[in-house]
Amino acid sequence: MASGTALIYDEEMTTHKLLWSDPICDIEVPERLSSSYEQLRSYHLVERCVHVPAREGSEEEILLVHSLEHLEVAKSTQTMNEEELKRVSENYDAFFFHPSTYRCARLAVGATLQLVDAVMSGKVRNGMALVRPPGHHSQRNAANGFCLFNNVAIAAEYAKLKYGLQRILIVDWDVHHGQGTQYIFEEDPSVLYFSWHRYEHQEFWPSLKESDYDAVGLGKGKGFNINLPWNKVGMGNSDYLAAFFHVLLPTAFEFDPELVIVSSGYDSGIGDPEGQMNATPEVFAHLTHFLMQLANGKLCVILEGGYHLKSLGESVCMTVKTLLGDPVPQVSGEMAPCLSAVESIQNVRAAHKPYWKWLAYEDTSFLQNLSTKSHFLKTANSNPSTEHESKITNNNDTVKVDRFLELHMKNILFPVPPIKTATTGCEGSEHFLSEHVQLVKEMDKTEVEALVSGFYADLVKDNKTLLSLGSMFVILDKILKKEVCNGIATSPTAALSAAVALRHSVRLGFQRVLCVFVGDMQMIPNTEDGKMLIINICEKEQSGKTSCKHYFSLNWKEDAEGNDFFSAVLGFILPVAYSYQPNLTVIAVGPNRNLGISGISLLVALIQGLAESRIFAVIEDTEISLMQNVAKLLVGASTPAFGIYVPPTQEKVNRIKALRDQFQQEWKMLQCSGDIFI
Ligand SMILES: COCC(O)(O)CCCCCNCCCN
Numbered sequence: 001m002a003s004g005t006a007l008i009y010d011e012e013m014t015t016h017k018l019l020w021s022d023p024i025c026d027i028e029v030p031e032r033l034s035s036s037y038e039q040l041r042s043y044h045l046v047e048r049c050v051h052v053p054a055r056e057g058s059e060e061e062i063l064l065v066h067s068l069e070h071l072e073v074a075k076s077t078q079t080m081n082e083e084e085l086k087r088v089s090e091n092y093d094a095f096f097f098h099p100s101t102y103r104c105a106r107l108a109v110g111a112t113l114q115l116v117d118a119v120m121s122g123k124v125r126n127g128m129a130l131v132r133p134p135g136h137h138s139q140r141n142a143a144n145g146f147c148l149f150n151n152v153a154i155a156a157e158y159a160k161l162k163y164g165l166q167r168i169l170i171v172d173w174d175v176h177h178g179q180g181t182q183y184i185f186e187e188d189p190s191v192l193y194f195s196w197h198r199y200e201h202q203e204f205w206p207s208l209k210e211s212d213y214d215a216v217g218l219g220k221g222k223g224f225n226i227n228l229p230w231n232k233v234g235m236g237n238s239d240y241l242a243a244f245f246h247v248l249l250p251t252a253f254e255f256d257p258e259l260v261i262v263s264s265g266y267d268s269g270i271g272d273p274e275g276q277m278n279a280t281p282e283v284f285a286h287l288t289h290f291l292m293q294l295a296n297g298k299l300c301v302i303l304e305g306g307y308h309l310k311s312l313g314e315s316v317c318m319t320v321k322t323l324l325g326d327p328v329p330q331v332s333g334e335m336a337p338c339l340s341a342v343e344s345i346q347n348v349r350a351a352h353k354p355y356w357k358w359l360a361y362e363d364t365s366f367l368q369n370l371s372t373k374s375h376f377l378k379t380a381n382s383n384p385s386t387e388h389e390s391k392i393t394n395n396n397d398t399v400k401v402d403r404f405l406e407l408h409m410k411n412i413l414f415p416v417p418p419i420k421t422a423t424t425g426c427e428g429s430e431h432f433l434s435e436h437v438q439l440v441k442e443m444d445k446t447e448v449e450a451l452v453s454g455f456y457a458d459l460v461k462d463n464k465t466l467l468s469l470g471s472m473f474v475i476l477d478k479i480l481k482k483e484v485c486n487g488i489a490t491s492p493t494a495a496l497s498a499a500v501a502l503r504h505s506v507r508l509g510f511q512r513v514l515c516v517f518v519g520d521m522q523m524i525p526n527t528e529d530g531k532m533l534i535i536n537i538c539e540k541e542q543s544g545k546t547s548c549k550h551y552f553s554l555n556w557k558e559d560a561e562g563n564d565f566f567s568a569v570l571g572f573i574l575p576v577a578y579s580y581q582p583n584l585t586v587i588a589v590g591p592n593r594n595l596g597i598s599g600i601s602l603l604v605a606l607i608q609g610l611a612e613s614r615i616f617a618v619i620e621d622t623e624i625s626l627m628q629n630v631a632k633l634l635v636g637a638s639t640p641a642f643g644i645y646v647p648p649t650q651e652k653v654n655r656i657k658a659l660r661d662q663f664q665q666e667w668k669m670l671q672c673s674g675d676i677f678i
């Protein structure tokens with residue numbers, strides 16, 4: 001299992017700069033790179049990464065994507081004077097040449113390919129390349145939007161050629177549409193390109209019709225180009241997370257890429273003059289964390305845009321911290337996507353229905369009655385939650401944004417707990433002990449008996465479980481005190497242990513405890529006070545307990561292959577969990593579990609994005625291999641391959657939709673279709 005995070009940075013890429021006045025290009029400054037690198041150093045992140053040197057991309061590598069003519073023009077600029085440079089630059093939309101541009105662009109390509117090699121060779125698990133000039137606007141025969149060579153597109157072609165890859169996912173979270181990348185792979189089903197971008201109904205640059213949600217790819221590439229247009233500014237964390245839950249992740253897991261490359265622009269972050277969006281730096285930790293669960297963790301993050309230096313630097317640090325496996329910080333803001341975002345999500349899901357199995361049963365009837373749609377849009381616009389109140393009056397007030405970010409990041413960058421995982425000396429734990437794992441000593445019997453008789457006598461009927469409870473109390477205590485990030489224990493009766501753990505956690509002071517229970521839960525605590533939210537994935541409805549705001553019984557019978565859990569995890573559990581914003585998560589697996597090991601692994605891996613990754617897992621002690629899998633994930637391993645994709649049945653899709661329709665007003669991250677306001 002590869003480990004380690006590569007960081008690629010070469011100061012020489014700061015020599016490319018604008019020599020004349022140009023109000024459009026003057027935001028793409030060398031300091032973007034140097035201040036990001038300085039910010040990484042100030043958080044002691046550089047020293048934790050594996051340093052990989054940049055190199056020049058060769059002409060042959062550049063010709064994987066670009067025409068010889070384009071290469072020759074670029075090469076010829078090295079010896080030009082300012083007048084000639086200005087003239088050549090005017091041939092392109094929003095691009096400037098400097099005598100060192102060609103050299104820097106080749107370094108940007110080479111740095112990107114070095115990262116691909118480091119990841120594909122297993123030297124590291126993932127990594128980030130800080131490069132400029134950026135790439136996603138440049139096309140086969142043209143520079144565009146500050147980009148000369150399309151670093152990420154060349155990387156994808158290079159990886160296909162050198163490593164025989166057949167499925168590469170490119171995620172472009174830059175706030176501009178990477179039309180260059182779209183054109184290059186439009187007919188190529190081996191490269192799935194996803195981009196969200198400020199669009200405002202084609203008003204915003206590059207103002208292309210083909211940036212809208214109905215540009216799905218051409219010929220054999222149909223379905224492999226996904227555009228999610230933002231038709232309003234001010235999009236925030238909840239909109240970005242909703243886009244991942246309801247569009248990107250279900251598609252990505254069905255596509256099952258062998259490598260994930262991110263066109264990582266941070267102009268989609270708060271404070272950026274180009275994006276005018278509201279998303280705060282920690283959201284990039286969540287987006288990165290989600291993508292780390294694909295391709296066995298093989299993830300290459302390549303810098304694109306980002307023009308507010310403080311916002312850029314903080315977001316780069318959040319990304320690298322997560323690549324290193326640090327706990328994911330709590331995401332801030334109201335977990336409620338705005339109407340415009342939900343409408344875009346609904347449109348892109350409808351546009352891609354013909355191409356993806358997970359969308360086979362998507363309800364696109366809204367397309368027929370567009371009249372009511374425009375009607376509810378008018379009425380909805382009066383609805384408060386259709387607009388995000390902007391945290392910052394406008395992003396152009398740089399100093400104000402600096403101050404906001406200074407305060408905002410203070411309580412985000414908590415110290416990383418020295419130990420990741422605590423465990424009891426339970427069966428099978430000897431397999432995964434490492435410096436990241438702490439073996440906790442048992443609490444002594446008399447103390448456990450005092451605790452149980454004091455607070456849990458109604459739950460604990462016999463002494464058989466007392467011993468397992470003892471170590472559980474110790475682990476929960478350590479998690480509460482942030483001495484460890486998470487913990488795992490086995491129990492002869494996981495249902496009882498979970499019930500005691502939940503009550504104990506609330507008594508210890510956790511205000512919102514999320515419990516995901518797989519299998520027969522048997523004892524369902526009272527959730528009226530909202531201090532717990534329980535999602536029970538079980539085969540049959542628990543006796544007489546129907547779903548309500550804080551208790552869901554998700555009846556789920558795995559198909560034979562045992563791989564059709566994505567729609568439950570991505571379409572329901574994560575959105576509800578993120579809406580709830582727990583400060584502790586308890587994952588319990590009882591008898592008669594009805595999710596396969598890979599389904600539970602995905603659940604544990606993704607849910608680490610919550611509660612600052614504070615998780616307590618309790619597993620029925622008959623499930624040794626499951627326990628070992630879960631323990632490895634808690635220590636930071638990537639989710640294992642999921643095997644063949646099993647699409648959800650219509651019955652399962654309908655069940656999720658029914659729950660979503662019923663609870664999307666309480667848990668707004670469930671929203672993914674605009675008919676919420678009719
Ligand atoms: C990968 O490049 C990074 C980027 O996407 O941020 C480049 C943005 C170019 C923005 C150009 N604005 C032109 C406005 C014309 N009225």
Ligand SMILES: [Zn+2]
Nearest residue numbers: 174175176305
């Ligand atoms: Zn951009």
